[in-house]
Amino acid sequence: MNATALYGWLAHGVVIGALVSLLPLGGKRRFLGMAAVPLAWFSGLATLLHGFVGTPSVTLLALAIWQIAGRGPSPLGQRPAWLVIGTAAVLYPLALGLGSFDPYAIGYQPWPLLLAIGTLAVALLRCRREDWLLILSAGLAGYAGGLFANLWDALLDPLLVLAALAVGAGQLLRQRTAS
Amino acid sequence: MTLPRWLAPSLFALALAAAAWRAPFPAAPAFVPPPPAVTDPAPSYFSSALLPTAAPSAHAAALAELADRRIAAAWFAGTREGAADVAVWYSTLGAAGWTAPRAIATREGTAAATLAYARKVGNPVLYTEGKRLHLWFVSVALGGWAGSSLNHAVSGDGGASWSPPTRLQTSPFLNISTLGRAPPVALADGGLGLPVYHEFIAKQGEWLRLAPDGTILDKVRMVQERRALQPAVAVFDERRAIAILRDAGPGPGRIRAATSDDGGQHWPVATALPLPNPNSSVALLRLQSGRLLIAGNGTGNRNQLLLWMSEDMGQTWRLAQTVESDPDDSAEFSYPALLQARDGRIHLAYTWRRQGIKHAAFSEAWLTGDAR
Numbered sequence: 001m002n003a004t005a006l007y008g009w010l011a012h013g014v015v016i017g018a019l020v021s022l023l024p025l026g027g028k029r030r031f032l033g034m035a036a037v038p039l040a041w042f043s044g045l046a047t048l049l050h051g052f053v054g055t056p057s058v059t060l061l062a063l064a065i066w067q068i069a070g071r072g073p074s075p076l077g078q079r080p081a082w083l084v085i086g087t088a089a090v091l092y093p094l095a096l097g098l099g100s101f102d103p104y105a106i107g108y109q110p111w112p113l114l115l116a117i118g119t120l121a122v123a124l125l126r127c128r129r130e131d132w133l134l135i136l137s138a139g140l141a142g143y144a145g146g147l148f149a150n151l152w153d154a155l156l157d158p159l160l161v162l163a164a165l166a167v168g169a170g171q172l173l174r175q176r177t178a179s
Numbered sequence: 180m181t182l183p184r185w186l187a188p189s190l191f192a193l194a195l196a197a198a199a200w201r202a203p204f205p206a207a208p209a210f211v212p213p214p215p216a217v218t219d220p221a222p223s224y225f226s227s228a229l230l231p232t233a234a235p236s237a238h239a240a241a242l243a244e245l246a247d248r249r250i251a252a253a254w255f256a257g258t259r260e261g262a263a264d265v266a267v268w269y270s271t272l273g274a275a276g277w278t279a280p281r282a283i284a285t286r287e288g289t290a291a292a293t294l295a296y297a298r299k300v301g302n303p304v305l306y307t308e309g310k311r312l313h314l315w316f317v318s319v320a321l322g323g324w325a326g327s328s329l330n331h332a333v334s335g336d337g338g339a340s341w342s343p344p345t346r347l348q349t350s351p352f353l354n355i356s357t358l359g360r361a362p363p364v365a366l367a368d369g370g371l372g373l374p375v376y377h378e379f380i381a382k383q384g385e386w387l388r389l390a391p392d393g394t395i396l397d398k399v400r401m402v403q404e405r406r407a408l409q410p411a412v413a414v415f416d417e418r419r420a421i422a423i424l425r426d427a428g429p430g431p432g433r434i435r436a437a438t439s440d441d442g443g444q445h446w447p448v449a450t451a452l453p454l455p456n457p458n459s460s461v462a463l464l465r466l467q468s469g470r471l472l473i474a475g476n477g478t479g480n481r482n483q484l485l486l487w488m489s490e491d492m493g494q495t496w497r498l499a500q501t502v503e504s505d506p507d508d509s510a511e512f513s514y515p516a517l518l519q520a521r522d523g524r525i526h527l528a529y530t531w532r533r534q535g536i537k538h539a540a541f542s543e544a545w546l547t548g549d550a551r
Contacts, residue, residue, distance in 0.1 A: 002345045009294035051296025051320035054328075054354035092352050097381025104351045105398040110202050114195065121191050130187035137187070137194040144197035149395045151198070152351050 007147050008055035009046050011064075015056055015159060016040035016049065018064035033068045057157040058142040062135045075131040081167035088161040091152065107150035110143075114151070205396050208388055208442035209367035210414040216469030219523040219543040227502075227539035229531060233268040233280035236260060239460075240528035240536045241362070242518040243305035243312060245337045249273050250520065252528050253283065253303035253314065254536045260301075261323075267303045267316050269338050272538070283341055289318045289330060292343035296320050301327075304359040306371070312338055315359045315373070318346075325379040326355045331393060347395060349387065355379055360460060360514075361411035363389070364420065370396065372443045374410040374422060382427045384410035386443050401446040407435040411463035413471055418442055421493050423463050423473060426456040434461055434475060436493070454487055454496055464517035466525070468543060472499070474515035474527055484512035484529060488546055499546045502527065502539060512537075 014037055021033025040046045063076055076084075095104035106113055117136060124132050136155075143154040234256035243251045250272040257265030267284035270277045286297040297318040304315040312334040317327035330344040349357035356379035363371040369391035376384050384401035401410055406427035414420045420439050426432025433451040454473065461475035470490055477483035484503040487496045503512035515529040524540050531537035 002343075004348075005292070005294045005346065047290065047294055048296045050294055051290065052353065054295075055348065095351050096356070096379055097377055097383060100400060100402045102398065102400055107351075108395055108397050109204065110198075111204075114199055114202065118195060121188075121195070125188055130182065130184070133187040133191045137190045140191075140194035140198040144194065144201045146201070149348050150351075151202075153348055156351065158353055 004055060004147050005050075007142075008050045009041065011056045011061045012046040012049045012053075013037045013040040014061060014068065015064045016045055018067040021068050021070075030068065030070045037068075053158055055148070055153060055157070057160055058139040058147075058154050059135055060157055060160040060163070062138050063160070063163070075129075075135060076163060076167055078167060078171050080132060081164040081171075084156065084161060084164035085168055087156060088158075088164075091156070092161075104150065104152055107152035110151035117155075203390070203394075203396055205388075205390070206368060208372070208397075208444055209417045210372070210420055210442055211365040211367055212416045213414055213465055213469075214467070217467050219466075219468060221523055221542040221544060223542055223544040223548075225539065225541040225545045227537060228277075230254075230270055230277050230528075230536040230538055231280055232535055233282075234258065234264070234266075236262075236533055237268075237535050238530045238533060239302050239360070239514045240516045240530065241303045241305040242516045242526055242528050243307045243362070244518060244520045245271065245307060245312065246310045247337060248521065249337065250518070250526055251305055251307075251312065251338055252277075252516075252536065252538065253305050253316075254528075254530075255301045255303060255316075256280075260533075261299050263299065265299055265301065267300055267314070271338065277538070283314065283338065284316050284330070284332065284344065286318065289344055293318075293330065293346045295346065302358055302360055304362055304373075306362045308365075308371070311335060313363075313371075314341065314344075316344075317358050321353075324358065326353075327358045328354050329357045329359055329375065347387075349375070349395065349398065350377075357385070357387075358409075360409040361462065361516075364412050364414050366442070367417065372412070374412050376408045376410060376424075378408060378427075382406035382408050384408065384422060384424050384437065384446070386410075386422075386446060388443065397444075399444065399446060401437045403435050403437070403448055405432070405435065409460050410437070411461060413463050413465040415465075415492055421463075421471075422446060423452065423461055425460050426451070426458060428458050431478070432456040432458055434473065452493070452496060457481060460514045462515040462517040462527075464519060464525070466519055466543060467523060470543075472517060472525070472546070474502075474517055474529070476513060480508050480511075481513040482506070482508055482510040484515065486527075486546060499548075500541075502529075503531075 017037035020036035139154040148154040237256040240254040266282035268280040269283040290297040306313040329347045332341045332344040363373040371389045373387040386399040388397040407424035409425040410422040424435040434454045434456045437446040455478040459476045473487045486499045488499040518526045527539040
């Protein structure tokens, strides 16, 4: 077992814990979320999820920790959610073979991606989004530490996209109800 | 608790600098050129035999020559393709013949090592690099072969023991649909170029550039006009190589080809070879004489296994030998693997009627019909 596999398994346990803490369980949500983490590790649920969806991104792990810790509203608000959805809408179809250009390959020698992230960081700083600056820092540190061969994987994964879709769908639903 | 304003930007700058320090900046890729062509003086000979049976259904053999000159074979076998009991089996050919097959990759072992559920394993690829023997194989968690992930293990003792497999991250979406079939080629920087393929939604050949430590440095598409799979590569010199691919249809196919003039950085579309391909795997080998050898199926189905040879770096091809032929259209002799050992002997392993793996050994004189 290498460090990436261990990270993936541990992180999926935390993600499952965060999902449990989202359930309508009243005042015990946080406690049950935390209790679900070791349960997910040792029941095989984290292994199963790891097998199906691969290594989770550091972004997702950071959001899951935020959720379990109950540190206020999730940083995955509407604007970040739509940015995640938009990025995935371009990255996934192209990476899965639509056309001749594979943007995922950029992540192996990620100089253009680092430049884009640097630019995004300037915008985040101007908007005073220190939470996302810290989350991006964690992703970059995960890549720098060798957990990921490809920078894309440190930043984005399908479960994160699903979470973003849930946030986006919730917003659309609220807008529709209000109108 | 409120964090000081300078903390987040400072941490970000630090992380960005660390990521930039880690990001590879490799030199332009180049192949290790093949040694100068030499003529094989061996007389004409051919022999063949089935490998010892590992399980009722066997498929997709791979070959390598070990440091001690033994020939190693790996294939997947079980009760049927994709069954839960399918494992990657391994056997070596020494003075006493083929050894009893031994399972070297199972779905349970792969799941335990990668901490990820694996439903089935398949498609081994072997490659000897000095005293190290590499094994790549695929594992699937969900769905068919299109959902495969690539795993890698190494042996330092000729296949007696193996490192726990690690999973290569090759796709952003569930890490699916990267499969291997043909061996890698050596790169000048000490790394390897591994031909792989993708078959979820699109079907195309791909090229993984690996650093000497096995890290992926680049991934390149071999874009074709038709769906094409399972590239096999032969190198001409530092810059030039040819890849041949299985024609994945639709309709009757021909062996597809792609060439690179820049060490594998690009594989532009090339014309199809004038050789049939009934949507089946092909093997390619550059012989010590400089000739190219292809093993693949004829027209119709997989009931003929043929060898074609080219004397002009793949410009023209001629049928050299028929290895297997059965009038029964349902007979299958497929998924060939080719290897030329250091003693000049050419080895061919292939799926024999899905019941086992057959190995053939022959000389170049047998291929050319030269009765020396």
